[in-house]
Amino acid sequence: MIEHADLSRPIYIRLKEMILDGDLKPGEKIIQEKIAETLGVSRTPLMKALLTLENEYLIESIPRRGMFVKTRDLKEIIDVYICREAIEGMAARLLATYKNDNNTDALKKCFTPFLEDENIDSQTYTKADENFHKLLIKLTENAPLDKIYFFSNIHDKVIGHGLVRPPEETLEEHFKIITAIEQGNPDDAERYAREHIRKSRELLIDQYKNHKSE
Amino acid sequence: MIEHADLSRPIYIRLKEMILDGDLKPGEKIIQEKIAETLGVSRTPLMKALLTLENEYLIESIPRRGMFVKTRDLKEIIDVYICREAIEGMAARLLATYKNDNNTDALKKCFTPFLEDENIDSQTYTKADENFHKLLIKLTENAPLDKIYFFSNIHDKVIGHGLVRPPEETLEEHFKIITAIEQGNPDDAERYAREHIRKSRELLIDQYKNHKSE
DNA sequence: AAATTGCATTTTGTATACAAAATACAAAAT
DNA sequence: ATTTTGTATTTTGTATACAAAATGCAATTT
Numbered sequence: 289m290i291e292h293a294d295l296s297r298p299i300y301i302r303l304k305e306m307i308l309d310g311d312l313k314p315g316e317k318i319i320q321e322k323i324a325e326t327l328g329v330s331r332t333p334l335m336k337a338l339l340t341l342e343n344e345y346l347i348e349s350i351p352r353r354g355m356f357v358k359t360r361d362l363k364e365i366i367d368v369y370i371c372r373e374a375i376e377g378m379a380a381r382l383l384a385t386y387k388n389d390n391n392t393d394a395l396k397k398c399f400t401p402f403l404e405d406e407n408i409d410s411q412t413y414t415k416a417d418e419n420f421h422k423l424l425i426k427l428t429e430n431a432p433l434d435k436i437y438f439f440s441n442i443h444d445k446v447i448g449h450g451l452v453r454p455p456e457e458t459l460e461e462h463f464k465i466i467t468a469i470e471q472g473n474p475d476d477a478e479r480y481a482r483e484h485i486r487k488s489r490e491l492l493i494d495q496y497k498n499h500k501s502e
Numbered sequence: 503m504i505e506h507a508d509l510s511r512p513i514y515i516r517l518k519e520m521i522l523d524g525d526l527k528p529g530e531k532i533i534q535e536k537i538a539e540t541l542g543v544s545r546t547p548l549m550k551a552l553l554t555l556e557n558e559y560l561i562e563s564i565p566r567r568g569m570f571v572k573t574r575d576l577k578e579i580i581d582v583y584i585c586r587e588a589i590e591g592m593a594a595r596l597l598a599t600y601k602n603d604n605n606t607d608a609l610k611k612c613f614t615p616f617l618e619d620e621n622i623d624s625q626t627y628t629k630a631d632e633n634f635h636k637l638l639i640k641l642t643e644n645a646p647l648d649k650i651y652f653f654s655n656i657h658d659k660v661i662g663h664g665l666v667r668p669p670e671e672t673l674e675e676h677f678k679i680i681t682a683i684e685q686g687n688p689d690d691a692e693r694y695a696r697e698h699i700r701k702s703r704e705l706l707i708d709q710y711k712n713h714k715s716e
Numbered sequence: 717a718a719a720t721t722g723c724a725t726t727t728t729g730t731a732t733a734c735a736a737a738a739t740a741c742a743a744a745a746t
Numbered sequence: 747a748t749t750t751t752g753t754a755t756t757t758t759g760t761a762t763a764c765a766a767a768a769t770g771c772a773a774t775t776t
Contacts, residue, residue: 293566294759295759295760320728321726330760330762331760331762332759332761333759333760333761335550336759339557343553343554343557345646351728352508352727352767353728354727354728367644367645367646370592370596370644370647371592371647373592374588375585375588377588378584378585378588430581430585432578432581433584435559436585436650507729507767508729509729509730543731544730546729546731547729550729565758565759566737566738566758567737567738567757568738
């Protein structure tokens, strides 16, 4: 049996699930007593979990008024993509600078299942994409860099709504990044990583504009 | 005792002060009951403050064993500087891209007091330097970018130990960044911002090596 | 009918109580 | 003398209690 010394940990995981799955909807107020009862815990460890989620940008707290599932407008999603561009770009640079076969192998492995696949399953690819981007950060072994990468939450949420570019387009980009890292070319690695995210960002803006003018 | 709608807020500020001032020393265990009594509050709002500090990387928590003032080794400080390089570089790029006179004026104002000063006071300049780097981020109005910039804490702490380059060297660099922003040159702005931090990082490594071989 | 006020209810923020785990330390064993 | 074991103390983690603020709603006023 896995023993949890800290109840707030599984609560945090559960709540995060609920938010990302949409069980708790953006803007919805989190009534502590209610959630606490649902989860069968008291408000104390729940509060700890909520504070962690607040720091991960999934919840917004207004003193004396309550905690709410964070709503996001386009501006903020764009801003997140800008952050990711800076962070993942740097991560790719670091990996290329201190290149290492284990790392490139691990990165490649994210996408090998799709290399000979004619009909890529969107769901599976999305998951692989998430893994790849998280791995890129993890492999740097730069703890602060990893800590600030809670953006992946928002990224996952955006992806969850089907707002991604097709695998035909991104698969190649991913391998361009990996190859640059493999060849120990920091400038290329960073440039490709940034381009990759910038393109998604631009698409998001376009999609929004089109949607708006319908 | 302090009065506020949210007690954890002033507690947080107070504790942060105590950590940055060295009243609470790195590695020191934070005995909740003790601190709570000292501040005249209960453990509940104290815990909230401590969790915020944990998320700001100033405190480290080990479940069931306690919370400790974070210790830092060179590797971690270097890692922070790498993060700053990515983040501030992007900030400079953004400001140059969406250039605006108010912004450049505000940035210039940080250092105008030192322009005709022959004998720059180190303490005052250090404060100005801190302001400049925080302002660079703030002016982007990119909320997530600002949120992840808690590194300034660590930066301030390092600076507090006197580990900075002299004003004669950095003043010029600061103005190179500002000028690039003013001229709307994103590539230069980012490059100069990154160089600026990279140089400090390299100096830190040198200082460490010298110190070690003494 | 719309706006305002006052009261009951809900909900948050803080303090406190209590159980379980960690720690410190002394006594016993090797 | 050093290690081990058992016990008292401290400290954390969780639940609960309670006061103060926010909210909802009905009665009253305009």
